[in-house]
Amino acid sequence: MASATSGAATVEREALRREQIFGAIQRRGALVVLIAVVIVAALTLDAFFTAANIENILLHASFLGLIAVGMTFVIITGGVDLSVGSLAALGGVLAGLSVGAGWPLALIVPTLACGIIGLVNGLLIAKARLPFFIVTLAGLLGFRGLALALSGAQTIPISGPPAFTWFGQGEIFGLDVPIIIMLVAFAVGALVLNRTRYGEALFAVGGSEDAARLSGVPVDRVKIIAYTTSGALSGLAGALVAAWLSAGQPLVGQAWELYAIAAVVLGGTLLTGGAGTMLGSLAGLLLFYTIQNVINQVGTLTSYTQQVVTGAFLIVVVAAQTYLTRKRTY
């Protein structure tokens, strides 16, 4: 080994520098881009930097935000949950169906039911070793069907109680309740990710399942908890949407899984697993919605442009991730 001292040392120094650059981009990149976009938009668009518009962006983002928290956990394990959009629809329908029995149930039933579904997803993926994209893609199809079936393909109107609709339409200190719930979710998510044993275990499983197993990490349980959380948060998001719309809509959440993935990946979480931050996911989420808002304001571009832009972003970001994380061939 030492025979190539100067050669090996330069290579290692280069690797360390590349590592540092990559780490910085991965952790803070989305935030930097978000700030830049906000600044540019504020300077060039009159209607952008108003309290009403900013709150508008945040409110729209808050529902997907809950989902993004759960999706961050799942993606860190190296998988993806494609069923989140359909689970949100199911959650909304369940909320509509159970609101008659009291507002607490209208929140608990969707969260619990979708959480259990997430648990089943996790079991199939971790224990039965089925590919995650098959299981969650089947979920995307099946649970949309269930939402449609349970609601008779109709919107379920929710006229009360006001305690329930408050969760979607109310305010605390001038801020919409869903926004506060989203921020709380991100905060708790960040705490779990960075400050608990579960968080460490999550990163280990995503980084190297074999090494994690050898170190005694309960790999299966870690994965199952991630998918359960994703399911539960999706159900809750659906219930909040229902509270906001005053209706349980079975067609809500279409393509949300993709937007959630895009937000999380843009935020710097590696799609291959093992690295990610809640702040990054939040930044990616807000970036996504800010771009949409800007596109709407500019007016000449359609909202479909956003999908294209998101897709293009995804390619660039993931290609960069692939390039920067590739193993050095010896």
Added chain:
Amino acid sequence: MSGRTATAGASFDRAAVVSWLRDQGVYVALVLLVLFNLVFTTNFATSGTILGLLSQATPVLLVSLGLALVIGTGGIDLSVGAIMAIASAVVPLYLGYSWPVAVLVALLFCGLAGLLNGFLVAYVGMQPIVATLALFVGGRGFAQVLVDGQLQTISNGSFLSLWRAAPLGIPLPVIIAAVMAVLVGLVVKRTTFGRYVLAVGGNRTASYLSGQPVRGVLLAVYAISGLFAGIAGTLATARLAAGDPSQIGLLIELDAIAAVVIGGTPLTGGRVSIAGTVAGALLMLVISATFVMNNLPPTYAQILKAAIIVLAVYIQQGRRKV
């Protein structure tokens, strides 16, 4: 361990049954379901119904054929639905020139989309799920941008006849799908390229060390998948008599993956069953038809299909464990 010999007899039988199910199950299920419908579903046994069903199955079947090749290399293509939408957007735009031009341009776009996927997988080294996810997200939006989000009705009779024509009484789409199925089957069984696909999926390193053009093969299968999705999208557009990127190809990836997997092609690659894929595509359609024709809510069909897919993959997984 004592008692092992005692259980060995029972488990041998179970293993044999499961293995047979894995390989032939799709044909059995298809035959059973068709028989059920012949008996219980009114109007099922008419030639009109049967031909109509076969026509309906063609988009899924075409997509499944291309997907089977991708899965044969051990990959996956989630963007097939979005690529169909791209075809549906492009065709109306060029019908002004003539319908062959419109179709060719659409196929060109779709082939290029597939090449993009292939490039990301083969040269950038992305995992196939990730690479095709980008088009899954952005492809449909791209199609919408092309048509400004508008639905384009089509009145070009020659183009519409792609769906409606029925030479010798057989709908043209069915003929096209049948020809493509035979072609792909031939490719897999007899061509050098087919050998390469199976080798790349079976053991990529061994294939590489044997001097096989691994990257080229990967590029090609994704391009082919895109192309086939383009053909499927074109036919679906003719059926709808409108270019509608918001609807065409929606959720078809699951049906197509299901058709391939249920048909006996493992997701891990190395083996491709085209006959099984055809049977799988037909099975998916007959399930939907069973519900619709018996006035059951189609959403239940959706749920059932989802469950079947998970089950089929689970059964297939067992093969690798042993």
Added chain:
Amino acid sequence: MSEQETSILEVREVTKRFPGVLALDNVSFRLRASEVHALVGENGAGKSTLIKVITGVHQPDAGRVLFDGQEVSFASPREAQEAGISTIYQEINLIPLRSVAQNLFLGREPRTSLGLTDTGRMKREAAELLERYGVEADVSAPVRSLGIGVQQMVAIVKAVSLEARVVIMDEPTSSLEAHEVETLFRVIRQLREDGVGVVYVSHRLEELYEICERVTVLRDGKVVHEGNLAELPRLELIATMLGREVPEVEQRTAAHAAREARAGEPVLEAHDLTAYRAPQGVSIDVRRGEVVGLAGLLGSGRTETAKAIFGAQPLESGTVEVDGKDVNPDSPGAAIKSGLAFLPEDRKAEGIIPDLSVRENIIAAALPRLSRGGFVSKKAQDELVERFMTRLDIKAASPDQPVGELSGGNQQKVMLARWLCMEPKVLILDEPTQGIDVGAKAEVQQLIAELAQQGLGVVMIDSEPEELIEASDRVVVLRDGAVVDTLSGDDLDEENLVGAIAGGEPSQPTQDGGDGDER
């Protein structure tokens, strides 16, 4: 050798069978506290199987494992670890994207009173651990960014910090620089003082003599020697490993009779091949009809050199000429076109395509020649397959049988058939006789000799010195990626070869790879 002293780890009469192979045959092994015990043997002697039985990866078919006097049967390495047996593997089992501190404390992170991870304390304690064992690294740096030697040191620190009573080290120095090896030895001495028993597996004999007290030698699954290392001279150790009597080793090997120098022209000339870690400036020439052996310890760069010649490994510099023409292959496809062929060491991972048939596997490289207009000519294909199955006597139910079902020996013949049907000019073989039964081994060796006689140039890697000498006209010895010696003619005998491989007098680990001007 006092049997009154209790062993901390004991393996009693353990036997382990795999299909077709008796990996461990009535093996007994004893490790005492505060002892560093060398476990030695050639590839396939049973060392790794023994470790896997101890740590719970495999269950023995007969015999028992005792830990601290109690019989144990671990279901997984994790259980063994929790009980107090820690293993350091050759592959670094760390999470690359996580920091040193996070890796060291994975699964047992220190917590604050609120139950949250105490990152401050984790970093502090990690730094203390590194300092205690003399490893220099930033505890917050992702493991991936560290040099591979430092990574291995971190993995070692992690394993020893788990308060284990027994630490098993499997080739721990394979990635370490000289000064890191010194650090490792300091760690081991510290462990010994702390009462820990260490099992040390290594090919590097000079290391064993420096750090170990006792030695157990395995050969073909049996224990052939156990005792104090100080009482076993180097040469005798080697002889025991190889199964030879010492006087026999000292004699010129009779089998290696005079070989007529084959006066063929050079068919392969590789100059100054250099890649990332190995090879380092390696040059190899092969003439028509010549068999050149590549020898060296594990990690000496033989496979990398072979792959570099074949274009399967990116080269930083160097040239490859076949028949006088510059070919410089950048891919196996290009190499094959210029007449090279390569048989990989790991049949399962890099060689056979298990689900495909014997026929498919044989024609895998020949497809361009068998195709007309993109279609595979069935007639040409069948004829080729038939010819080579007969010539190599490949035993299979039919050419359509999935190759994964064949025995190791027949699989190897299929691999050889794949290359021979290309009529190559140079055949590069990486451990061609590994993992196959005696009968097939003989057939393969015979075949190689015939091919050389017919004018093929052969480069052969073989870890059995005896086999290599038997087959080769010349042997090139590698260490640390560079050529350190070349033996031919009368100098090519077992003692010299083993000596060249093992590296001369027991001394300090090489300070720099250099040109191997030792002794």
